[in-house]
Amino acid sequence: QGSDLTLYGYLNTAVESYYKGAAASSSAVGLPSATTSRLTNYGSFFGTRGSEDLGGGMKALFQVESYVFLDGVTPPGFNAFASRNTRVGLETPYGTVFGGVWDTPVRMLLARDLFPGSTPDGGQILGNGVANTVSNVQAPGSFARRQVNTLAYWSPSMNGLRLMAHYSFGEDATPTARPRLLSTSAVYDGGPLSLGAAYETHGRYGGAGTQDRAWVLYGAYTFGNLKLGAYVVDMHYERVIGSDTLDLDVRNWQLQATYRLGKGLLKAAYTRADNGSGSLSALGTDANGQVTVDASRMAGQATAGPDTGASQIALGYEYGLSKRTAWHTNLLFHRNERNGAYTPFAGVPSPAGALGVRTRLLSVGLRHVF
Template sequence: MKKLPLAFAMLAAFAGSAAAQSNVTIYGLIDGGVEHQSGGAAGSVTKVTSGVQNASRIGFKGTEDLGGGLSALFTLENGFALDTGAALQGGALFGRQAFVGLKGGFGTVTLGRQYTPIFTSLCGVIDPFACGLAGNAANLMSQGGTAATGGGPRTNNAIKYAAPVISGVLAEVTYGLGETAGDTSALRTLGGQVGYAAGPLVVRLAHNNVNNATATARSRVTTLGAKYDFGMAAVHFAYAVNKNAVAGNTNVAQADTRDVMLGVSAPVGNGTVLASYIRKSDQTAVGNDANQFALGYTYALSKRTNLYTSFARIDNTVANNAVGFYTAGNATDAGSGDRSFNVGVRHTF
């Protein structure tokens, strides 16, 4: 762990010296709150926690103009826990994002550890809670991900191509190499999304396919989402089909489920009211269904600092009869029970 401060110091020095040749930015987000989780098998717990609304991070990103409309770009982003100072993402130095690429009239090509198309679609645009706070859509809905990293919102060893946005239409594809000796299909990931944005309307269709231990065991997630902003409020909708979910994509991997999310976000003074309902329907004979109800509020103290509070409750069906089968978490914590309440502050720089 002593190597981490040295690594950050070296990167900061590099950022200063490289500024003359390229555009390098140091940025970050610090999120800390108090959370009460209840309804778990081990009982209730109250804790100071990090990354409730958005995960705490520090990052370095930059671009260099290569001439002729071509530019180079990179992003290196570290995730950490504010309450303990520990590194997240398994202790990886840049576990949140780490990629380099080229951008031009042809679009953008990047190589490295990158977000899945489903994550950027569901969490970046569609979910009113942006996959954070207690109402995190990822409590019940998959973000894609690979078996190699335990599911979740990122793909290792990824090659991503994003086409230029034309008349509001976007398209991208991500290919993650499994890098398994003797079997090029094992752990291989293929994902993509298409979208349209014009005025108040945003629509996204995203897909993620992961080959697990063998090429015949595939995890497939497809999500269709939309958001329409009426001015006084915006409505949010998502529908997802999950087949053989990778453990970690949701609280519990299920063989075959359908998810529906309805949400609303409305500006109120200097803040925003958030609400959503998610229904998870198990298509197998087991019948492990769940419903999530969530309400939240964020209040802007400035352009970079806001307060937040939120509450979520998950009703698990009698069929599974297991306390904590699906749990209410937040942007960094999967949660320990079926109810969660939090308050906190978030600052970006």
């Protein structure tokens, strides 16, 4: 009926061989090393979008987007249909307003990672966990959120600069609070240069009176076939534990480079989570001197203490069979420090409390966009 309805999709799958090392010898929870082969889904989706010209520079806009779990495996309890970026809104000369479920501005900026949606996705470290279609009471440690109950404003592009603000309503009550989210960004894209800053606050995620926040800085520059970029992310958490409010600070960063080689593209990223600092530490020791973890004092994958960081190197090559279809292969080296508990995105999860686990992965896959 609509004059400009579009069906679109992104399908990406890979065969992976996946080595997961043993837990650190100091970890109270052990984990033997193991190798897995698997078929994985790399963030596939399918959607419909359209718009209607209302005259006077105004348009009605909509999008209905669904997860495609291409390997057939839907996470339990997950509704795939129309729970990816989905909205209805109005575009005006003064900007766009919409309501629905959508990536936050912080996540949209973090999606300039070189491997978004695939196992080497650096956003999993940078944002402390990529969280898909979550409310204000789910995945409270994550700053890479696809957020429900979102009311959004996007400015028009002003000579390459765009401002965004998303608010997610405090609809879900916890026993002590009614959490809510505000995420904002300013991003400039002009010729070879991209610069972005984003800031997000999580009100009452950690209990009454708490406020978590993160800022993200991003910059990239293209020199001919070479593009270099970098992220810095700073996250601050507050958690009510008994009668105290404890806090945690985490600073993560990434260096990235791509090099275009004809129809091929070489990609490399180094991502690093520094040690957490502050009074919110999950680490303890048991009677045998082994390091234990108090899960209630983790903020996602992060906690305060020595050697709680992680780093990963991701290397990729992709070859375009057309503008819409490409083969790709990736190598990932993910290393937790002795007390670190990070996991690659959509990776084989570690048992709770297993520390210091390292991961190596080789993938070969195919991507098609329509």
